[in-house]
Amino acid sequence: MAKKEFSSLYVGLGALAVLLVVGVAYVAFLQPVLSQPTPTPSAPVITSNNANPSIPAQAVLTGKPSCSTNASTPVLLFHDPYCPACAANEPILNAFYKKYAGSADIQYRFVATHSRQMAQQFGINETFIAHDYHVCAQDQGRLQEFKACFYRTLEIQDGQYLPMNDSTLRDCAVVQSGLDQAQLDACLQTARARIDEQLLEAADFGGGTYFTPMAVVGCEYRVNSALVEETYCAVSGACPTA
Numbered sequence: 001m002a003k004k005e006f007s008s009l010y011v012g013l014g015a016l017a018v019l020l021v022v023g024v025a026y027v028a029f030l031q032p033v034l035s036q037p038t039p040t041p042s043a044p045v046i047t048s049n050n051a052n053p054s055i056p057a058q059a060v061l062t063g064k065p066s067c068s069t070n071a072s073t074p075v076l077l078f079h080d081p082y083c084p085a086c087a088a089n090e091p092i093l094n095a096f097y098k099k100y101a102g103s104a105d106i107q108y109r110f111v112a113t114h115s116r117q118m119a120q121q122f123g124i125n126e127t128f129i130a131h132d133y134h135v136c137a138q139d140q141g142r143l144q145e146f147k148a149c150f151y152r153t154l155e156i157q158d159g160q161y162l163p164m165n166d167s168t169l170r171d172c173a174v175v176q177s178g179l180d181q182a183q184l185d186a187c188l189q190t191a192r193a194r195i196d197e198q199l200l201e202a203a204d205f206g207g208g209t210y211f212t213p214m215a216v217v218g219c220e221y222r223v224n225s226a227l228v229e230e231t232y233c234a235v236s237g238a239c240p241t242a
Contacts, residue, residue: 054234059223062205066235067219072105073236077225078202078214079108081130082115082161086213087151089225093213096229097144103238108143109198110134113212114161122163131195133169136187137179145177 067074077093079086097106110131112119119127130150137146149172155162173179202210205222213225218235233239 052234055221056223056227056230056234058227059217059221059231062216062220062222063207064205064219068235072103073218073232073238074105074107074216075100075218075228075232076201076205076216077106077108077228078111078198078210078212078216079134079225080111080113080115080212081134081150082118082127082163083113083212084161086225087154089213090147090151092226093228094144096232099229100232100238104232104236108134108138109202110195111199111202111210111212113210118161118163126165127163128192128195129166130164130169132188132191133173135191135194136184137173137177139187140179140183142173142177142179146172146179149176 100106112128112131115127115131134143134146134150137143150164150169153168153172154164170184173184174181199210202214205216205219206214214222215225215228215231216222217228217231221231221235223231229239
């Protein structure tokens with residue numbers, strides 16, 4: 001009889017221990033979870049930039065932090081002189097420059113896209129010397145004038161651009177655009193190395209790849225440069241509203 005009483009006591013104590021453990025688990029883990037409100041489903045995201053709905057849907061986040069300031073928002077325009085789409089966007093970019101050069105920090109970067117194929121056919125130096133001249137024209141603040149002369153002079157044969165030679169480029173730079181010749185000659189010595197750096201910059205903003213015509217606005221967004229004004233206005237908030 002004593003053995004049965006001890007057995008019943010052990011069973012009762014065991015059951016009590018189990019209930020105690022379950023109670024502690026409920027208080028520690030289950031009750032807080034069950035007491036939380038059920039989250040409301042969010043609306044579907046219809047653009048790639050849910051942080052700023054004014055950004056064009058085609059714009060893509062670069063993954064870089066913003067480098068915008070109230071005084072000036074950087075706008076980098078990645079451009080290949082021999083890229084047909086770049087040439088087609090020139091009226092848009094020229095209009096953007098005229099409107100916002102005083103408020104935006106607009107800088108071109110000269111990278112190879114279409115000109116890579118030209119280099120295979122015509123030679124590396126014969127093709128990329130045009131990029132060198134563009135870099136040096138920007139250094140002297142004469143890029144707009146130089147680009148205008150470049151596209152007026154550019155020859156097309158059988159639907160393909162022909163690389164512009166040094167003599168024609170120099171005429172566009174010095175005679176037509178007013179570049180200082182001594183400064184130009186000094187710049188041309190280092191321009192190619194700077195173009196290599198700009199290529200790396202393009203790939204960095206593009207997540208390992210890049211395209212032209214590409215605009216990077218405020219470091220945060222990359223987009224086809226045809227949409228540069230809409231993207232700039234959304235990022236900077238500096239554009240007048242209608």
